[in-house]
Amino acid sequence: MKIAVYPGSFDPCTNGHLDVITRCAKVFDQVIVAVLCNSNKSPTFSVEERMSLLKSATRDIPNVKIDCFSGLLTHYMAQKKSNIIIKGLRAVSDFEYEFQMALTNSKLNPDVETFFITTSAQNLYLSSSIVKEVARLGGSISDMVPACIEQEINDKLK
Secondary structure (H helix, E strand, O other): EEEEEEEEEEOOOOOHHHHHHHHOOOOOOEEEEEEEEEOOOOOOOOHHHHHHHHHHOOOOOOOOOOOEOOOHHHHHHHHOOOOOEEEEOOOHHHHHHHHHHHHHHHHOOOOOOEEEEOOOOOOOOOOOOHHHHHHHHOOOOOOOOOHHHHHHHHHHHO
């Protein structure tokens, strides 16, 4: 069974994230969307809220599981018996950082492979930061996030 782990902060989940998740779910037997609990960051949404939003957004994709982790990704991957990391890319600027992380993860565990997947063109501009800024300022995020979680995001940010 090929288990892939898609790690990230998902603060909040966007259509870009869902695009990557949906496409990966067609390729791998199981996709674990792993919400990072990072004590160095101050996310807008709690880990529990981010997991809840992701569960709502992916409820119709049977081979997707939502989880959370802290610490080294390679340690988490060993716990989940996975050696495949999924990273979504929007632009060349994403690649430089993600390539460095892929090399680091490979150094920590040579059996781990990172698969890069580009987001679809319609989601190229999207980031969680942009979604939060637009929502805070009263703009419409309906084309930026899954419809099933739009209200929750607006309620939190307005």
